[in-house]
Amino acid sequence: MLDATDEGYVTSDGRKIGDVLMEMKNITLRFGGVKAITDISFDIRQGEIRAIIGPNGAGKSSMLNVISGFYVPQEGEVWYKGQKRPQMKPFQVAQLGIARTFQNIALFEGMTVLDNVMTGRLNYMKTNLFQQALWKGKAEEEETKNREVVEKVIDFLEIQSIRKTPVSRLPYGLKKRVELARALAAEPSLLLLDEPMAGMNVEEKEDMSRFVLDVNDEFGTTIALIEHDMGVVMDLSDRVVVMDYGKKIGDGTPDEIRNNQAVIDAYLGVAHD
Numbered sequence: 001m002l003d004a005t006d007e008g009y010v011t012s013d014g015r016k017i018g019d020v021l022m023e024m025k026n027i028t029l030r031f032g033g034v035k036a037i038t039d040i041s042f043d044i045r046q047g048e049i050r051a052i053i054g055p056n057g058a059g060k061s062s063m064l065n066v067i068s069g070f071y072v073p074q075e076g077e078v079w080y081k082g083q084k085r086p087q088m089k090p091f092q093v094a095q096l097g098i099a100r101t102f103q104n105i106a107l108f109e110g111m112t113v114l115d116n117v118m119t120g121r122l123n124y125m126k127t128n129l130f131q132q133a134l135w136k137g138k139a140e141e142e143e144t145k146n147r148e149v150v151e152k153v154i155d156f157l158e159i160q161s162i163r164k165t166p167v168s169r170l171p172y173g174l175k176k177r178v179e180l181a182r183a184l185a186a187e188p189s190l191l192l193l194d195e196p197m198a199g200m201n202v203e204e205k206e207d208m209s210r211f212v213l214d215v216n217d218e219f220g221t222t223i224a225l226i227e228h229d230m231g232v233v234m235d236l237s238d239r240v241v242v243m244d245y246g247k248k249i250g251d252g253t254p255d256e257i258r259n260n261q262a263v264i265d266a267y268l269g270v271a272h273d
Contacts, residue, residue, distance in 0.1 A: 017238060018046030020079075021190060021222050022067065027076035029062055029246075036062040037073065040248045042241045044190065049216055050224045051233045054243035055266065060226045061103060063243070064192055067224065068100050069093035081189075095123050099188035101179045103195045103226075109168040113159060113178050114150065116167055120185030121146040153184045156218075157211060173204035177211070184215065191215065193225035197232055205232060212236055234258070242266075 022044040029037040037059045044050045052060050065071040066078065069090040078085045080096060088096075099120070107116050154163055157177055162170060167178060176196060183191060196212065197205045209232055215221050227233050233240060234254040242250035242263045250256075250263040257263055 017048045020044070021046045021081065022224075023079040024063070024067070025077040025079065027063070027066060027073045027078070029059075029066060029071055029073045035246050037066070037243075038246045039075075040243070040246075041076075042248065042251055044222060044224050045239075046222055047216070047220060048222060048238040049212070049236050050222075051237035051240040052224065052226050052243065053228075053230075053233055053240060057245070058243040059246040060243055061194060062246075064100070064194055064224070064226060067190075068098060068192055094186065097187075097189035098192065099183040099186040099190075100192035101176075101183050101194055101196060103198065105172075105175050105179055107167045107175060107179055107182070110166060112164050112166055113170070113181075114154070114163045116178055117150050117153060117181045117185050118146065120153075120182040121150060123186060149187070150185050153181050156214070157181050157184070173200050173207075176200065176204075176208065180208075180211065180215075184219075184221075188221060191221050191223045193223060193227075195226050195228065197227055197229055205229065209236060 020043045023041075024043070025041050027037050027040045028035065040059075040063070052063060054060050062071060066073050069088045069092065072087055080098075085093075085096075108119070154160055157180065159174065159177055159181065162174060162178075167175060170178065180193075180196065193212070197208050200208065212223060212225070213236065216223050225236070227236075234257075237254055239252065240250070240254055240257045241248060242257060242260070244262075244266040249266055250260045252260070
């Protein structure tokens with residue numbers, strides 16, 4: 001439940017949700033003659049956990065790819081921090097303070113956990129290859145500062161014991177946590193999570209849910225996530241937008257979504273008396 005105040009919104013557990021951080025306005029995305037997204041509008045507010053749900057093929061990942069700059073919609077506008085965002089490449093979107101994880105884990109398998117998480121600091125590395133090779137002066141100072149941030153993230157996500165372990169040796173659940181660590185190392189204003197609990201057992205889901213809540217609470221990071229586990233969605237999210245066949249069929253708080261008949265019919269299962 002969200003209560004309006006002069007400073008934005010307050011959740012039932014007392015967290016403050018601020019003004020609109022990102023707004024998707026009438027987004028339409030086509031692949032040839034197939035519409036993946038049809039005229040969808042919604043916003044993401046500062047400090048909230050915003051879920052995007054829907055059946056397989058609903059267009060959820062396509063929407064996340066529009067937000068992160070991987071796809072460019074044929075129609076509509078993306079607004080970020082009060083300004084219309086021009087067409088950008090993904091690395092430029094990342095420089096704006098938007099980081100993401102992927103549905104299929106995208107890590108460097110031959111590198112250690114520490115080195116993988118360090119790649120999340122690329123936008124903060126300004127020295128050139130020659131300076132880094134010498135590792136003196138600015139390069140050493142830059143490396144030290146970036147390493148401090150990474151070590152804090154590693155401690156936060158409780159993966160100290162595997163920091164020097166090659167990612168290829170890790171079980172699936174820990175790889176998911178490492179990918180989250182890499183995204184957090186970028187210190188994003190908006191964190192996009194594409195099915196962060198997919199393929200996890202109950203214990204791993206509980207751990208990941210705790211970390212998502214802690215990231216939002218302790219870092220103040222705004223989070224938009226795609227997730228199929230409805231229990232997770234309803235427990236974590238402040239607001240939920242529902243897609244079906246590329247169209248928006250619901251948008252509101254978890255309680256509102258639970259009672260939305262169109263959502264029940266399309267995604268949660270038809271209710272019977």
